[in-house]
Amino acid sequence: MMAITRVLAAVAFAVTAGTLKAATAQSEPLPIDQAFALTSTATATGGVELNWAIAGGYYLYRDRIAVATPAGETVELDIPRGESKDDPNFGAMEVFHGAATATLASVPTGTTEIAVSFQGCQENGICYRPVTRTIELAAQSGRSAPGQRLARPTNGGGDRRTLTPSSFRNAFEAASGPAGTAKSNLPATNPAPGTGIQVDAASGGLVASLLNDGGAGWAIGTFFLLGLGLAFTPCVFPMYPILAGQLGRQEGRTSTRHGLLHSAVYVLAMATAFGLLGVAAAWSGQNLQMALQSTPAILVVSLVFLVLALSMFGLFELRLPSAWTSAVAGVTAGRSGIRSTAALGFTSALIVGPCVTAPLAGALIYIGQTGDISLGAAALFALGLGQGAPLVAFGTFGAGIMPRFGPWMQAVTRAFGIAFLVLAIWMIARILPPFAALWLWAALLIGVGFELGGLGGRSGPRGPLQRIGQTAGVLSLIYGSTLAVGAVANADDPLRPLAPLTANGAARDTAKLAFDKVEAPKEVADAIASGDKPTLLYFTADWCVSCDVLEREVFEDERVQARLAGYRLLKVDVTDERPGSAALMSELAVVGPPTMLFVDHEGLEIPGSRIVGEIPAEAFIERIRLAEGN
Template sequence: MRFFLSISSCIVTLAASAVAFAMEPPLPMDQAFRMEARRNGADVAIRWQLEDGYYLYRDYLSATGADGKRVEIATPAGVIKEDPGYGSTEVYYGTATATIAGPITGSLKVTYQGCQDGGLCYPPTTVDIDPAALAPISNSELAAPPIALQSQAAFPLVSKAVTEPADSPGIRISDQSSNGIVGSLLDRGGVLLLLAGFLGLGVLLAFTPCVFPMYPILAATLSREGESLSAGRGFVLSSTYVLSLAAAFSLFGVIAAGWGQSFQIALQSSAATLVVAAIFVALALSSFGLFELQLPSFLRNRLAARRGSGGSLASSAALGFSSALVIGPCVTAPLAGALLYIAQTGDVVLGATALFALGVGKGIPLILMGTFGSGLLSRAGQWMERVRQVFGFLFLATAVWLLDRLLPAGTGLLLWSILAITFAVFIGAFDEMRPEADGAARLAKSAGMLAGLYGVILGIGGLSGATDPLKPLATITVARSGDATTTKAIGKDLFQSAASTSELSSLLAADGGGTPSLVYFTADWCVTCRVIERSVFPDPTVANALDGVRLISVDLSEINEANQSLMKELQVVGPPTMLFLDGNNNEIAHSRLVGEITADTVTKSASAAKSPP
């Protein structure tokens, strides 16, 4: 029990380190970037005083005249900064200056954007300046080091900054999206309701495909205990596993919010998927007895020097922590809401706590399985060996599920076919049944024969072009229906591409506007997007629902400053995300889809977008 308490203490420390990872809560825009404007002869001279830990982008300094046309703005060279989202960029620390050459007639609009170093980035901000009303300043005074520079609010000749993009697509984000799940729960019942809500959402997500791999991992861990596994022991091991998973999930979420989309790219990339799939194949081969997975000898000896239970708890904690890498790439609405809340408010403590509650909620069914299923798993003998082998097939099924997202259409179904037929052979479907065989053996043979038959059907479906394991003969059924009409289907070629705010604005304004729209954020490295494009869009019901809806896609395969700025403006964490807009470019409340998306959810959101207000 002391070792269990020490593990729990380590987990709490880890969660605290996730909080310490983040920067201090960000300052308001006009405090982080204090701006003053003066008249220098016919020119307008502008200076920003930046707080420590904040920087201003040189490329984002721009100005427009009263006629809306850009005017030349001169700025000195800045410092090259390697930004994880933007790449190499030129920024200013401490002080930034700019000059707009005169003579100037009418007002000016100056736009700038900055970030908290290691924290969030503010949206582009526009300031109105009336050059005729500015106080004069000499060149020497402007070039002198700033002394006791007042805040922007102290200069009546410079209007208060308005945090709206200079180049907006004209989309009004719904209150449901802008406030987010975290803000909505906080407004209704405070922190307690927030934690309870995320805990409950985690329980619901525990039965989604992203969490399914956790069950065989934990079961295989418990099965190693053999006859010594009791209900209490199962509770301790499974709780250690779940707490470690939740702590890692919270830590990864905080890193993702601070690092930006590049962290999600790493988790959702094909390379990461292949590595995780390879791990599950190794676990499967170990379950079949081909080799034994063990910790390095120096760690085994160290743990062996302690009490025997210590090694099991440490192993459970390590597996739980690493298992977060499997569920981390799965973008869900609660996860996106928490990440947006951290990025927008800087409240890492509350955001990380919400993510921890979400992870614990996902693990509650695992704890129940580990506690009340311990009586079955503790039975030693040949039966237990069979259970380990069944877990091996579950590990292989998880690997196939991961690889299916990366393979061409139909190839995944062939892998499922091979797995099902192999399981049928393993369970004895094709062995000769002895007359004295008991009922359990006959049930096992029947299950094996059904698995083999299903495997054959999957193989036929895969060869015919089917993609859904639950509907392997769908393409054959359609072909034999004799219907002369062509089945409607949505393909990627039907989407218009937008790579920036201006391009999206142009597409939305095409044909005079008034058309409902779907804005779909996708990427080549997003494995969940491939499932949507292969299984959801081809569904005839989806095609009917999207009939008359303008289809626009934003490709995030390569993150750059243009599409990342668009993501920030529309409050998109990452792909896959779908925004449904009415004819006036207003987002429909409760219609945004994030993460695992089905034909039914797309149909409902599309119908809401097409309905009159």
């Protein structure tokens, strides 16, 4: 009926249809050791020849073949030229079909094993993660037994390549346990199929594991249910006043049918934004939602909410010039509201709710590692639909009970204006010092207190609703004044504004976990190499709402602090995009904050311990126990 509705429906259909096509057109990919069977033999000159038997329909990247020694010594590797291929994932590349060979001219004296890293893809299908296989040099005459010691190769070019592994990128030497088991090391990459290592869903294996369990339909349905579970988190709460405010601006049109239409368009636009988020991640190599958390973007959105609030208070009306509206009258009648609703839904998904959850991270990592854009985008689209399902119910039934236009509507309009002011402050607080944000909250609450008659002075009859409003005004004035006192005391938590003035608050401030800030892979490597402690690596940002919850409810928990007493605590601040932190996120397959990695003293990430998104203190302690093996 509406043009925008047809467009959004077409996008949803295209994404889902692309998923089904991708799911049915490709055969099940082979385990990587069958797709690229690696053998090694000794050469007459004391070197090692590496040979890959590549299955039909698969190809190996020449530039992703690398070799390192446990001691970190430089290794020279001769690789023949490959075939030129315009790869859909990496652009122009040299690849091998059928077979590939690489030769080490010589092996450093005393070296008993080498680590061979490589990466390949299925034609018109998935791309495998970069993997490493350890070869015992004493057994060069036969097929090498993979040690599953993970590392990321350093890329090079030309006929002769030199690899200089660092302690961070090639910490492959500490694999332990019986054959078929191993630890995952930094950066976080999963082993090849069949190793018996449990893949942590929060580390990016969620989509792949769902595909193995029940195919594309099962994966998409599960993501819808996951989105439904996330619908009642702080990531989605801001969407309710936004949708309510948009419905409130539609004068005289607050029927159930109208509410259903607007809320459905809002949610479709939000889900479409999630789907396009996956496409953008595949094309640009980064999380677009995180990239939009820049200071200019936050300022613009805050300004939009402020303008909407002022219009609700009657300072001005938001409408096009009369000449424009006359020219398009009858053609776009009723559609401008739909378009603005769709725009709000799309913007809300990308900027207003910047929460990185395990399902979102899993889908984005899956897209980046396999190039399967259609399935990843469809999973994210389903995630958005799940998050928006309660919003549709809220918009449909909430719109039906909204007061009709009249005296009541003036109070409702002012309430929506206050809601937009709350959203404006909530957005701008991400880039302000905590005390400045407290001042804004204090000013808003004090203003609301006066508006509700918290100090009395209103004439006319006072019924039950007026008395309730006045009581709320008194409470608002008290809380706003308390926030103002906290701002003067340099408090940083609006839920505990007087903490700096109390003994318990001062004790909690002094007992806060002390994180060392790092910004680049080398800094992390140096910190890990500087001692024999395990490490907690924490990715955070000023605009990350879930990070604030973690730092307040988890990191200040005395039990958590006691368990982390023996850890080296490292923090990576990704508030603003910097080359070092961007490289670190890429190395560790981190989509965005909050993300936490447990790393042992040898530089190996503990399998199954990675945390993405919010987590309660009890679950965090359990994750520490898992990391410690008890």
